[in-house]
Amino acid sequence: MAHADNSYYIPHGSHWPLTGSIGLFGIMIGASIWLNGSGIGPLVLSIGFAVLLFMIFGWFRLVINESEGGQYNSEVDTSFRMGMGWFIFSEVMFFAAFFGALFYARGIAVPWLGGDSNNFFTNELLWNNFTATWPTNGPDDLGGKFETLGPWGIPALNTAILLTSGITLTIAHHALQKGSRGILSMFLAATFILGFIFMGFQAYEYIHAYQELNLTMESGIYGSTFFLLTGFHGLHVTIGATMLVVIWLRCLRGHFKPDHHFAFEAVAWYWHFVDVVWLFLFIFVYWL
Amino acid sequence: MSDSTHDDHDTKPTGLKRWLFTTNHKDIGTLYLVTSLIMFFVGGSMAMMIRLELFQPGLQFIDPQFFNSLVTVHALVMVFGAVMPAFVGLANWMIPMMIGAPDMALPRLNNWSFWLLPFAFTLLILTFFLPGGAPAGGWTLYPPLVLQTGDSFPFLVFAVHLLGASSIMGAINIIVTIMNMRAPGMTLMKMPMFVWTWLITAYLLIAVMPVLAGAVTMLLTDRFFGTSFFNAAGGGDPVLFQHVFWFFGHPEVYIMILPSFGVISQIVPAFSRKPLFGFSSMVYATASIAFLSFIVWAHHMFTTGMPIAGQLYFMLGTMLIAIPTGVKIFNWLATMWKGELTFETPMLFAIGFILMFAIGGFSGLMMAIVPVDYQYHDTYFIVAHFHYTLVPGSVFALMGAAYYWLPKWTGYYYNEKIGQWHFWTSAVFVNVLFFPQHFLGLAGMPRRIPDYPTQFADFNMVSSIGGFLFGASQLLFVWAVISSVKGKQKAPAKAWEGAEGLEWTLPSPAPYHSFNTPPKVD
Ligand SMILES: [Cu+2]
Numbered sequence: 061m062a063h064a065d066n067s068y069y070i071p072h073g074s075h076w077p078l079t080g081s082i083g084l085f086g087i088m089i090g091a092s093i094w095l096n097g098s099g100i101g102p103l104v105l106s107i108g109f110a111v112l113l114f115m116i117f118g119w120f121r122l123v124i125n126e127s128e129g130g131q132y133n134s135e136v137d138t139s140f141r142m143g144m145g146w147f148i149f150s151e152v153m154f155f156a157a158f159f160g161a162l163f164y165a166r167g168i169a170v171p172w173l174g175g176d177s178n179n180f181f182t183n184e185l186l187w188n189n190f191t192a193t194w195p196t197n198g199p200d201d202l203g204g205k206f207e208t209l210g211p212w213g214i215p216a217l218n219t220a221i222l223l224t225s226g227i228t229l230t231i232a233h234h235a236l237q238k239g240s241r242g243i244l245s246m247f248l249a250a251t252f253i254l255g256f257i258f259m260g261f262q263a264y265e266y267i268h269a270y271q272e273l274n275l276t277m278e279s280g281i282y283g284s285t286f287f288l289l290t291g292f293h294g295l296h297v298t299i300g301a302t303m304l305v306v307i308w309l310r311c312l313r314g315h316f317k318p319d320h321h322f323a324f325e326a327v328a329w330y331w332h333f334v335d336v337v338w339l340f341l342f343i344f345v346y347w348l
Numbered sequence: 349m350s351d352s353t354h355d356d357h358d359t360k361p362t363g364l365k366r367w368l369f370t371t372n373h374k375d376i377g378t379l380y381l382v383t384s385l386i387m388f389f390v391g392g393s394m395a396m397m398i399r400l401e402l403f404q405p406g407l408q409f410i411d412p413q414f415f416n417s418l419v420t421v422h423a424l425v426m427v428f429g430a431v432m433p434a435f436v437g438l439a440n441w442m443i444p445m446m447i448g449a450p451d452m453a454l455p456r457l458n459n460w461s462f463w464l465l466p467f468a469f470t471l472l473i474l475t476f477f478l479p480g481g482a483p484a485g486g487w488t489l490y491p492p493l494v495l496q497t498g499d500s501f502p503f504l505v506f507a508v509h510l511l512g513a514s515s516i517m518g519a520i521n522i523i524v525t526i527m528n529m530r531a532p533g534m535t536l537m538k539m540p541m542f543v544w545t546w547l548i549t550a551y552l553l554i555a556v557m558p559v560l561a562g563a564v565t566m567l568l569t570d571r572f573f574g575t576s577f578f579n580a581a582g583g584g585d586p587v588l589f590q591h592v593f594w595f596f597g598h599p600e601v602y603i604m605i606l607p608s609f610g611v612i613s614q615i616v617p618a619f620s621r622k623p624l625f626g627f628s629s630m631v632y633a634t635a636s637i638a639f640l641s642f643i644v645w646a647h648h649m650f651t652t653g654m655p656i657a658g659q660l661y662f663m664l665g666t667m668l669i670a671i672p673t674g675v676k677i678f679n680w681l682a683t684m685w686k687g688e689l690t691f692e693t694p695m696l697f698a699i700g701f702i703l704m705f706a707i708g709g710f711s712g713l714m715m716a717i718v719p720v721d722y723q724y725h726d727t728y729f730i731v732a733h734f735h736y737t738l739v740p741g742s743v744f745a746l747m748g749a750a751y752y753w754l755p756k757w758t759g760y761y762y763n764e765k766i767g768q769w770h771f772w773t774s775a776v777f778v779n780v781l782f783f784p785q786h787f788l789g790l791a792g793m794p795r796r797i798p799d800y801p802t803q804f805a806d807f808n809m810v811s812s813i814g815g816f817l818f819g820a821s822q823l824l825f826v827w828a829v830i831s832s833v834k835g836k837q838k839a840p841a842k843a844w845e846g847a848e849g850l851e852w853t854l855p856s857p858a859p860y861h862s863f864n865t866p867p868k869v870d
Contacts, residue, residue: 070451070861073361073369077460084513085467088506092471095572096499119456135528139453142524150516150558157562157592161577169585177655187580198583202576277573281583284575288566 069136071126076119083112120306127323128315137322144326148333151296155337158292162285162344166194170281173199197280206283207273211346214261219342221261225254226335229304229328237318241311248308251331255301262294289345296334303327368463371455372860373440378757379462380437381750385826387429387469388743392819394422399781399815401798402808415798416484421472423487427604428511429469431738434746435607436461436518439546442753443522445851445858446540448531448867453524461517468510475500486796488593489564491578491586495571502572505564512557519553522546531850533869537631540849541624544631545610548638552599552606555642560596563589587652594645602641605737606634608705608745609676612698614849615752616680619695620687621846626679633672633679640669650718651725659718666716673709677702692844693767693828697748700740700775708736711786726796729789735782740775747774747825754828755843759857760835766828773821780814 086108094101126132132140174192175183183190190199195208209215232247269275277287307327310316316324361370370376398418401409410418440458444451452458475482480498483489489504497504526547530539539547567589569575576582578589609630617624624630646654646662654662680702689695711733715721724730747770755761784807789795793804800808842852850867851858 071371071455073365073371074456074459075369077456078368078463080460081463081467084464084510085470088471088503088510092499092502092506095502139524139528142528143454143457143520146520146523146554147516150520150554153555154558154562157559157595158566160559160592160595161562161566161588164588164591165577165584169580169588170583172585173580173583196583198576198579198581200581202579202582203574277569277575280576284566284569284577284582284584288569288575 069131069133074119074122076115076122080112080115080119083108083110083115086111124310124315124323137320140322140326144322144329148329151333155289155292155340158285158289159340159344162289165281165285170194170196195282197282200280202280203276203278203283204274206275206279208275208282208286209265209269209273209346211342214265215342215346218258218261219338221254221258222335222338225251225258226332228254229331233324233328236311236316236321236324239318241314245308245311248304248311252301252304252308255297255304255331259294259297259301262290262297286345289341293334293337293341296337300327300331300334303330369459371451371459373444373452373455373458373862374757374858374860376452376458376462377437377440377442380433380440380465383462383465384430384432384434384437385829387425387433388822390473391422391425391430392822394418394425395815396819398422399812402800403812404809405800405802405805407799410798412798413481413484416486416796417476417482419796420483420485420487421476424472424483425469426738427487427600429465429472431604431742431746432515433465435546435549435604435742436515436522438542438607438611438746438749438753439518439522441757442851443525443543443546444529445756445854445862446543446849447526447529447534448850448863448869449525449529450861450863452521453529454521457517458521461514461521464510464514464517468507468514471503471507471510475503478503488597489567489589490593491567491570491589494567495578502568505568508564509561512561515553515557519550519557522550523554526550531863531866531869537628538869540610541613541627541630542607542610545606545613545634548634549603549606552603552638552641556596556599556603559592560600563592563596566592587649590649590652591646594648595642597648598645599638599641601734601737602637604742605705606637608701608742609634611745611749611752612680612701615694615698615748616683616702618752618844618847619690619692619698620684621689622683622687623848624679625682625685626675629675630679633675636672637669640665640672644669647716647721650721663716663718667713670709670713677706688846692751693762693764693771694748694752694844696768696771696775697744697751700771701744701748704736704740704744704775704778708733708738708741711736724789726794727789728785728793728795731795732782732785732789735785739782740778744774747771750825750829752844752847753851754832755839756851756854756856756858758832758835759839759855760832761837761839761843762828762835763831766824766831770821770824770828773824774818777814777818777821781811781818782814784808784811784814 087105088108090101090103090105090108092101094105171177171192172179173183173187173190176192187199197203197206228247228250232244232251235241235243235247275283275286277283304327307324310323367375367379370379397410398415401407401415440452443449478499480500483494483497483500483504485494485497495501526539526543566575566577570577570579576584578584578586580586613624613630644662644665646658647666650659650662711729715724715730715733751762751767788804788807788811791804793800839856841855843856844852850869853867854862
């Protein structure tokens, strides 16, 4: 049922949003009671996740079918594009909160504990003997002595991997626009394989940090900012790579046209966003 | 599924499914508005308990821990449950009609942003029944105090996450609708002021709600996973939380007031029978307020210890906001100047808003002055200030908006006599309720304390009496809404003689889908 471009399109009602809310509710109740020490927490949490996955699967399948059925006109396409752009902006602001915490700790909190600005007596009376340095786990040496991961080993390699994946993704996009489906699926596969290699290295680094360097989430403010920033980034890489796999499977099924492939572009934008966040992480968390 | 009918004709699903699965902007708007009215009374009943305890010095009715829980949850419910959803409800109902669109741009997302709310409120209200009671550290969630919350702590954090997700989705939808769904000829500078203010508000929401989510996430990991963001022993700083929180919190107060400005800018011209004075200056003033809101947050933190340069910067930056706000007030007054004014209920609420919001604005200016703020900080003066901006501010704008658009929503006028009574009782008692709190604060009464020295007894009793009567007068609003729903007097398409805009070209009540083909705008 194709729509003329000059009339409006309104999707029919759907139970998927409500299903998603129920899933999230289960996740949050489960996580809360688990954190409070209840034994059934993990079970409730898993049920919540299952419902959420069911929703994601079902909702996307519905939308993909509608899109492939030619129901979406160019106005819907533009709405999707704008929506994705603003969603990525909200993600940028989420990371901004954690980068803000990092800069505040390094620029203000730690120097002040060391007596900087007008905090001479804070240092003298409360935290005597503490000298402000970075990295630090604070005046109480929380979590004990630790070492950090230098930038020029695996992190630099991971930077190269993510940057390369950005290039392979762009090649795939150009191939899609030109209709070269073989190159498209090959470079798309290369992109998510690079993403999974990145995640493998990150997992290896985390194990290394916990087992050999004694660098943990409990290593004061350094460990806190390090693990939350890289952890949320890793979560986003995992989501992004999974979405790339889905897009790849859709390409194999012959989805997308050279001039009509919003989902491909949305995932590509997301992937580039994850890439840029990593560059900031590499510079401000690992390097400087 | 793909060949089933999609409702681009005027078919209306029925029964419970209509409300659960709806993609219709009017249905979702109604859900938002009804929910916010319910939460207004939930939060209001907490306020009544607070005023009851404060009626006399000493501890009479509730224990201090529960009092602090009431203060905390009252604020969270009113901010996230009453005021914000009410404005999103208005946006849902009105924006598509005002810009000549059939619906919101992303209707299923719209459904989801509403249907997250009931679950979030369930998480929040549930905390009253958990060991350790509801959160009691204040709505600002400052560590280390908030980290002492009992079992309700993770529920609190996740409720904030859900509310934030709902707001972000709602805001994305509003921006996309405005940017992509305007009828041909509806240029940006022809958009009604309500649409303009919501466009800017939605931008603020997307920018700051994720920051709040980040802040509460850090609280969660500090409490359960051993991080030290807000722990000085580990090199962190509790004040860091205040910075992150108020980076969200200050724009948040504009999220609650900018759409009010939009509402007032619709109502005042309609009942003055004159176009809005200085339309483009209104747009620029709104945008400057939004911009400034990002760079003044630390005026909430003058007493936490800040270098003198920081204090000066945040003081002067805050005072700058008075300029665009003043532009707005003068534009409304100039709109009324030499107009043919009539004083139906919406106009009364609009005038009440202008007068009393100005009081809240001026007390805000007073608090922006650093040395004076040292005296006001955490006293009842602050409580008086923000209640003036939020109650005769945002809530009056919401009431005015409801009276203004009820005939469009239901097809019938409300009972004007009840509306007038509602306004006058609200306007009188809101001042009896909050004006004495300025004096209490100046005399040094701290906020969030269930007991006080006898020197504060008289003003507290006056304030409590005002509170009970203000609370009771809000029942008149319910009566007025019912009078419109059950309606006797039919409203024409253009329900108010001086009202302008596309929404008044549609019949009353508005059809299920607003515009199936784009209207012409010239
Ligand atoms: Cu502020």
